[in-house]
Amino acid sequence: MTLIDQVNWSSYDEDVLGSMFEGLLEKAANESKKGAGQYFTPRPLINTIVQVMKPNPFESQNFTLSDVACGTGGFIISSYEWFKRQQSTKLLSAEDKIKLFNKTYFGQELVTRPRRMAQMNLFLHGIEPNIKLGDTIYDPFDKNLFSCILTNPPFGNKGLNQIPDRKDFRIKTSNKQLNFVQHVLNSLQDNGRTAIVLPDNVLSDEKALELWKITMPEYNVHTILKLPNGTFLPYANVKAVVVFIQKGSPTKHIWFYDARTNIPSVTKKGRPLTDNHFFDFIENYGERPDGDAQRIDGGDDGRFRKFGIDQIRARNYNLDISWLIENESIEDNYFEIEDITNDTISELESIIDSLKELSNLLEKK
Structure with missing residues (x-):
């Protein structure tokens, strides 16, 4: 804090101030398992998602972007920085600047401290800090x-671990991630798009199968990215994916990219997550945010595969699909003791979550 106080903040422009603050957030996240870290999504992952989703504030007159669980504001800032690389903000008209900085970026966060960090993050980038404080899935739907x-x-x-009293949720469950999916889908404008980071269990849990079954006739679940093991260490050691969805057309097929199998696990220090983990995915994804670019199925030995809706239906909408053969020698003997303890904690938390879900079901009967 002494170093921060010694900085003459008023002597820097907004771009420098924002970058400095982002750097401080990242440093805090990397150095501690507590504090900012648990609200800080790895920037290589955020930047990858933003790069393929191309959130251009001027692609339509009423374009808006939101992160409904924004933490320190990483997705919002990365989206803004992506746009700046496409077009200089200095060349915008006064009206367009008002739209960009005041009427484009929005967020919501449950916890006061990261919400304040997100507000400061946006403010230092010159963006109106439209960050709502509240519970995204348990508060009444604001219909924005x-x-x-x-x-x-x-x-x-x-958290509450209860079924939200939300009339707009068609699947009744206490599974927090499934409820976030429902909230996000209900919060999209016509032809809107989303990319959601989710744990693997959202691909195959019983309630998840119900959700995907009713979702796919109305939404195009077009791409699923399987993330490397250890992506969120040390804050969470769960296997996770990114699900890309476009509103307004049914799902005809789903493309899966496996960035996990036969890839050495990410570790906090020795093998951190970098942009290199996602270069091939970005290239295969293509130039269209809606996933409709021309793509090539890599076959049984490739990382990018296409599965038709008939194949998905035959699996009862279970999206936990694997095809690559695991090569155990890839991992070699490299490990960190922290990884082992986190693996154990993750397994125990998964068991506890399952027991809580079962308890809720039994209470209803």
Whole structure:
């Protein structure tokens, strides 16, 4: 804090101030398992999602972007920085600047401290800090709709662990991640798009199968990215995916990209997550945010595969699909003791979450 106080903040422009603050957030996240870290999505992952989703504030007159579990505001800032690389904000008209900085970026956060950090993050980038404080899935639906939603909802079932009293939720469950999916889908404008970071269990849990079954006739679940093991260490050691969805057309097929199998696990220090983990995915995804670019199925030995809706129906909408053969020698003997303890904690938390879900079901009977 002494170093921060010694900085003459007023001597820097907004771009420098914002970058400095982002750097401080990242440093805090990397150095501690507590504090900012648990609300800080790895920037290589955020930047990858933003790059393929291309959130251009001027693609339509009413374009808006939201992160419904925004933490320190990483998705919002990365989206803004992506746009700046496409077009200089200095060349915008006064009217367009008002739209960009005041009427484009929105967020919501449950916890006061990260919400304040997100507000400061946006403010230092010159963006109106439209960050709502509240519970995204348990508070009443405010019916605000957005063109693009990029989000990484919190993993696990810490919190109320109850079924939300939301009439707009068609699947009744206490599974927090499934409820975030329902909220996001209901919050999209017509032809809106989203990318949601989710744990693997959202691909195959019983309630998840129900959700995907009723979702796919109305939404195009077009791409699923399987993330490397250890992506969120040390804050959460769960296997996770990114699900890309476009509103307004039914799902005809789903493309899966496996960035996990036969990839050495990410570790906090020795093998951190970098942009290199996602270069091939970005290239294969293509130039269209809606996933409709020309793509090539890599076959049984490739990382990018296409599965038709008939194949998905035959699996009863279970989206936990694997095809690559695991090569155990890839991992070699490299490990960190922290990884082992986190693996154990993750397994125990998964068991506890399952027991809580069962308890809720039994209470209804």
